[in-house]
Amino acid sequence: MSKSDQLRRFLFDKANIRGEIVQLNEVWQSMEANHQYHPVIREYLGEVVAAAVLLSATIKFEGSLTIQASGDGPLSLMVVECRSNFGVRGVAKYKEPLPEQTDIKTLLGKSNLIITIEQARTNERYQGIVALEGNSIAEFLEGYLQHSEQLETRIFLAADKQAVGGLLLQQLPGKTEDDDSWDRITHLGSTIQKEELLELQATEIIHRLYHEEDVRLFDPEPVHFQCSCSREKVSNMLRSIGEEEAADIIKEQGNISVDCEFCGTSYDFDEIDIAEIYASNNPSAASTTRH
Ligand SMILES: [Zn+2]
Numbered sequence: 706m707s708k709s710d711q712l713r714r715f716l717f718d719k720a721n722i723r724g725e726i727v728q729l730n731e732v733w734q735s736m737e738a739n740h741q742y743h744p745v746i747r748e749y750l751g752e753v754v755a756a757a758v759l760l761s762a763t764i765k766f767e768g769s770l771t772i773q774a775s776g777d778g779p780l781s782l783m784v785v786e787c788r789s790n791f792g793v794r795g796v797a798k799y800k801e802p803l804p805e806q807t808d809i810k811t812l813l814g815k816s817n818l819i820i821t822i823e824q825a826r827t828n829e830r831y832q833g834i835v836a837l838e839g840n841s842i843a844e845f846l847e848g849y850l851q852h853s854e855q856l857e858t859r860i861f862l863a864a865d866k867q868a869v870g871g872l873l874l875q876q877l878p879g880k881t882e883d884d885d886s887w888d889r890i891t892h893l894g895s896t897i898q899k900e901e902l903l904e905l906q907a908t909e910i911i912h913r914l915y916h917e918e919d920v921r922l923f924d925p926e927p928v929h930f931q932c933s934c935s936r937e938k939v940s941n942m943l944r945s946i947g948e949e950e951a952a953d954i955i956k957e958q959g960n961i962s963v964d965c966e967f968c969g970t971s972y973d974f975d976e977i978d979i980a981e982i983y984a985s986n987n988p989s990a991a992s993t994t995r996h
Pocket residue numbers: 932933934935965966967968969970
C-alpha cells in the first residue's frame with residue numbers, strides 16, 4: 706500500500722501523450738480531519754482535490770488554481786485550491802440529511818464548476834466555466850478541456866477516507882508517429898480500478914497499464930497541505946463587517962473568534978484588538994486619540 710503525497714508525471718514520447726498520477730494520504734487526512742463529512746460528500750470533495758492537483762500540473766503558472774462549485778443543491782459549496790508549488794486546501798459545505806439521490810448533479814443543483822487561475826506576480830486572473838455535462842466530476846472536466854481548451858483528456862478519480870487518487874491522460878498538440886495511440890492508451894487507462902488508484906504505487910500502476918508502451922517517467926513531486934489564512938486576513942475581513950457590528954459581538958460574547966474553515970485555526974480578537982483594527986483603518990481617528 707502506498708503512503709505518499711505526491712504527483713508523478715510521465716510521458717509517452719512517441720504518442721505525444723502526457724500522463725499524471727496524483728496520490729494523497731496524509732495531506733487528504735489532514736484536510737478532512739476537522740470535518741465530519743458525510744462519506745458521499747467526502748468522496749466528491751476528494752475527487753475535486755485530486756482533479757485540482759492534476760490540472761495544476763498541466764499548466765505553467767505561478768499562483769493558484771481553484772475549482773469551485775456553489776449551487777442551489779444540498780451541496781452548497783465545494784472549493785479546492787491548489788498552488789503552483791502543490792500546496793492544497795479545500796472545504797465542502799452541505800445540508801443534512803442528504804437526499805436519497807446522491808449523484809453529483811442532484812447534490813450540486815443548478816450550478817457550474819468554476820476554475821480560476823490567479824497569477825501571483827501579475828495579479829492576472831483567468832476564469833473558466835465548467836458545465837455539468839456528464840455524470841461525474843471527471844466527465845465535467847473532460848468536457849471542459851475538450852470544448853474550451855481543445856485538449857483531448859481522460860481523467861479518472863477516486864477517494865475514500867484514507868486517500869485520494871487520480872490519473873490524467875492528455876493528448877498534447879503536435880504530430881504523433883502512432884495513429885492508434887490515443888485510443889489504445891486511454892482504453893488501457895480506463896481499466897484502472899478505484900482501489901488500484903488509491904492503493905498501488907504510481908510506478909506499479911504505470912507498469913500494470915503500460916508495460917508494453919514506451920513511457921518516460923519523471924521524478925515524483927511532493928504535494929502538501931497549505932492554508933493561506935492569517936491573522937491579517939481575518940483582521941481585514943473583520944474590518945469589512947464594520948465597527949458597530951464588531952462592537953455588538955464583543956458586548957455579547959466578550960471576544961470575537963473566527964475559525965478558518967480550511968485548516969481549523971482559530972483567531973481570537975478581544976476588545977483591544979478590535980479597537981486597534983478600526984484605529985488602523987482610520988488614521989484620523991488614530992491621531993485624535995493621541996491628544
Ligand atoms: Zn487556514
